[in-house]
Amino acid sequence: MTEHHQENVAVAANSLFKNYGSVEALKDVSLSINDNEFFTLLGPSGCGKTTLLRIIAGFEAITAGTLFLHGKNIADLPANKRPVNTVFQNYSLFPHMSVADNVGFGLEMQGKDKNQIKQRTHEMLELVQLGEYADRKPGQLSGGQQQRVALARALAPQPEVLLLDEPLSALDLKLRKAMRLELKQIQENAGITFIFVTHDQEEALTMSDRIAVMSQGELQQLGTATQIYQEPRNRFVADFIGESNLIPTTVLSSDIHTMRCKLTDSISIAIPGKESVSEGDQGELCIRPERIRLSNADESANLEGVVDGIVYLGTDTQLLFKLDDQQTLSVRTQNADNDGPVVEVGQRVGLHIDESSCRFLPES
Amino acid sequence: MKTKALDQIKRYPGFFPMAVLCLFLLYTPLVIVMIYSFNDSPSITLWGGFSLRWYEDVFFGLEAAKLRKAAWNSVSIAAMAAICATTIATAAAVGMVRSGAWRGKTASFALLNLPIMVPEIVTAVATLIFFSMIGFKAGYATILIAHVVFCIPFAYLPIAARLEGIDSNYEQAALDLYATRWQAFKRVLLPLLAPGIISGFLLAFIISLDDFIITNFVKGAGVETLPTAIYGAIRQGIKPNIMAISTLMLLVSILFVTVSYFVGRNGEKKHEG
């Protein structure tokens, strides 16, 4: 299998299956993660993210499939022989050891000499800005500081791949947002492959080079943030990543460039074409709420709707429209530039859908 | 929540007199023994003034040598039995608690703890029969072996309880950071488990120290522990020096229980903190 290895691939998983008794935690997951990539596993709770991470770390055996690390088959390598470190969800810092001893633990186990351990520990604590906390016990630190210690501890032995299991989930929102940028920066500076697990799509979109969206043990889509947001492959991805209007539709006509899809009984829209879709196919239209504008009658409004609800969200306002066939449509307008038509509930308004951004999701 | 529940119990009618009655029944005999151990009179019922003569008798009297020998047997057996039982119990606890699910785990758990439930006299008879079947000569060694065995479940309980409270992620974190299984145990699990192990050790020590029934069956002639020596002495009539010995043993027990309590509490605090 080694001959298939590509230079820049850090982790390659092929057809991974993992069963816990009758529970299928992973079903036929194949993915390859590049060197120096910030790779995110994204999906709702229970979809198998932690399981996949624990398999890569070596804490769980594979039921079927293969797993390569830099071209080397590691399926049978025990956790303590894999050049991979983990930042655990609850950090799991050793409570009886000082911060410095925690950070130095991996190096010590690798048999590095004392001076080297001391120097590297110091370096790592400086990196996460905890230099003066070296002698404290983890219990004396705040959640955010513990999180940094866990990161320093996992980075200290310079692993080939760093695994992070929802490392920010225990922090409050402000700290979480700050840590996102910091993590990303640390990853870029360290030049280490990060595999990051989260159920928070915003977190995934802001930090990742590439994202693997998972659901019920299966890989749903793999791509950059823009790709999975703009080109969702199926209903699950469209629904899970960001907001979307998912409207049942039928394909009225289709060629390589455009296809025409039914929107309401009387209105259809022309959206970018897709291979292997033909006339009469059933499915759903994915229309992002921010791709719909309020439009005056003189402009090219595609359709009209009656305002059914207005939700003020600070930067945005969400407007809910009822279409002629009682279909609801959610629209987001930015509050920075809404000197346009200000609407009221019950008002009939012209709407313009950016057709080129709409996607057809075939029935699975 | 806890204090509130206690408040509510306190408000039940009759709670206070009931509590006093229970404490009275539990502690009056002990208190009487302690008081009469300082009695100057050779009678065990008539008070003849305060004196330490029975303590003197215990340490320097006619039976002092015999008692000292018995005390030494008791303490040395308790120490060795507790060490062996704690070591075995620690291994058993790690095996049981950290092995995930396997067939017969519940049965093994029951098997491990059954000796606590089995009437001691049954264990005693069984142990005696076992030793005579394999042709072991009754004596110091048979007492020690019997004590190691029956102390295991007592040492096991606090260790397993503590272990169940320790997240297995700690050991996995150690493995993740290149520790071998042994290093993960020694550097991470053992320090976290220490309060449980110490509690288990102290409990096993006390259980061994005051065991009478099994010891009496397997000890053979000539070897005595404190409880069997006291029993032997009582059969020739109760002398107040027995009360002095009893008081001393009680103090040792209280000391151990107190240490065990503080070790457990301290460990918990550390663990949380």
Ligand SMILES: Nc1ncnc2c1ncn2[C@@H]1O[C@H](COP(=O)(O)OP(=O)(O)O)[C@@H](O)[C@H]1O
């Ligand atoms: N040790 C285990 N034993 C049995 N089932 C498990 C175990 N670990 C995980 N599972 C199951 O596998 C599925 C995936 O779990 P997990 O990987 O933890 O999901 P996530 O991290 O995405 O929330 C869940 O249905 C979970 O209940």
Ligand SMILES: [Mg+2]
């Ligand atoms: Mg998880």
